[in-house]
Amino acid sequence: MKSIWENYKTDLAYDELMLSEYQPRTISHGLCQYLNSLKKTDIDKRKLAAELAIMEMGISFTVYSDEGNIDRAWPFDIIPRVMAAREWKVIEQGLKQRLKALNCFISDVYGEQAFIKEGKIPVETISTSKNFRHECVGMRPKHDVWANICGTDLVRDKDGVMYVLEDNLRVPSGVSYMLENRVITKRVFPELLQGINILPIDDYPTQLQEMLASIAPNSDRPQIVVLTPGIYNSAYFEHAYLAQQIGAQLVEGGDLVVDDDDFVYMRTIEGLEKVDVIYRRIDDDFLDPEVFRKDSVLGVPGLMRAWKAGHVALANAPGAGVADDKVVYAYVPEMIRYYLNEEPILPNVPTYLCSNPEHLDYVLAHLAELVVKPANESGGYGMLVGPHASAKEVEAFRKVVVANPRNYIAQPTLSISTAPTLCKGKLEPRHIDLRPFILQGENVFVTAGGLTRVALRKRFVGGKLVARWR
């Protein structure tokens, strides 16, 4: 019988589990031994069991199409990814450090602007940022924390170093899939957890609940709600899941009302009830039609009034997205030095800013080797991957960049690390990333691990996921 490892290649990039075709890394020794003890038919059975569990648990995301919105089952790779506790400790510290610095920066931007005045960042970078909100100037959210929930994307290059690819500070998603992945892994490979020391991750809902309670304006037992755009949002499953896990009400814009006293209330069977904390999963733009987009039917008219009066906490705070910008990203190491007086623990991917004339010259001369990204988009929209683009595409992109240099940054193409992934009954190396989630309220907390997304093909697009272990 053929082994699932047949023809497994590790020369593509750094492999997270395998040193070579036959040699597991120290950290994955137990895992590989266990996998090898299973027959191929066993693996197939467990893959099927995982798919069934996902269907039954209704772990889904919504896909939009002409035939209506379809609820799709979440694609999941059963081969776990493990990481050494020693390495994770450092990453954890690095992530905490990073979020603390980012929050200092956002507070500064809407406050004294010392970072700008001292010339650490050009004033135009902030003033032209799509996510800078004038309405937030002068606000002081509790604990001076604006980004309470952050999902940071990490990738490992061929040299084995973990780089921060981006910080998602607006409405990062994926944490529910991380939690459910672990539940499924425990169901599918119950024997595996006997032999290997794996940290639990179920703590996240408790931590999230505590963090949200810690930012309540003034209430011992605050009323916390999760504000969702509704059932047609692709992350609706996650909104409902998190609300259930933290015992909060899941509300839509229409369930909330801001009264003449500038407090936020929800419509209940007993009449209007005061709301203290809103974990909002709606973008700034749609939050309050009185202030932002007038045509928004997802938001709550008057919400910004209530927030500015200090009557309700919003997580993440409006305007926090100013630090979720690929140009601002380039300045994070400097922020860590400036605000915390520390050296950055986690490195950035080297970044060229097209707004800087010298950088722009370099970028235009090396377009075919670089990855060029728009500053404000997420999810890989509107970007150029030089080595994979045709000459025509490169030339078209050159015009776009020259027309609006502020909106673009460029980075060298990384050789992103791989992990064994089950493809048609056989293991193949696939590129992966890692998104841990960081919470900051009164305290800072990092999930023990994160969501790993797997590139389905050779190129890095979207993906399926693996529970992250260590």
Place this chain on the structure above:
Amino acid sequence: MLSRSAERLYWLGRYLERTENTAKLVSVHMNLLMDLPKGVEMGWQQLVKINGSADEFYDKHKVASERNITKFMLTDAAHSGSLLSSLTAARENIRTSRELLPDEAWEQVNEMYLYTKNNLDSVTNRRNRVLFLKEILKGCQRFTGLLSGYMSHNHPYRFIRLGRNLERADMTSRILDLASLLLAESRSDELRQYETILWMNVLTALNALLMYRQHVRSRIKGDDVLSFLLLDPNLPRSVCRCIIEMLDCVGDLPNNQAVPDCLHELKQFVYAIDTKQTSQLQLRAVLDQLQTHLNACHQQIASTWFLRQT
């Protein structure tokens, strides 16, 4: 509790009860037809009469054959009264209320839905249909049981119960409506011959046969069955019991002045029904009024707790 959530859970209760009732109805009817000789005026068409969808059925189908009727009742997604439609609506309601219910509740409904989706074609075959209906009935009971055992008996629970019992009373009245056809003076001698079997099936459809025997201790007679199914205070599917359950739920809900009044009125109405001295026409008129009363209760529930105050 959010008004929107209350409304969704109430409908969850109603749709799941409807799912169960539809399964039960088809299952009992199938059994009945197997007992009766060919040629009596009971046929598959009675099923679409019960839920008032005969017109819709004949728009789509020429013949009230077993195949057409069961497809229409069970798996026709375009027919809002089909089992599939009820289950789909129940699933949508629970999907949007997950934060209020134990995980298992969602998984149970989702599992039933997936099972139904995977067996859409098998229901035309009698043997497969028997298995399918059994599975659905089990699933509905499992849902009720796990809520009762896993969930706090709080407001969300009360709204599910409220919906379930209103729907249940409605279904019982519909089944009695159908049974009233059996009292028709014009019924054939042949049908009269099988009357006991028919009434037994009515009782079975409402899980009431055993309880009837224990409680009424007489041979199965139409007027006794009617009065048992309307007035027995202990039988879960009697109209009277459903009203008692609803009164129990609303007593613990906030701002509830108008709803108990409405329910008491309904109860008085039911108590006043005299099953001994009714002709078929009178009975049908009474059952019609009963449905109107139930609808009034629904309206009152909606305006008390669901409609948004602005």
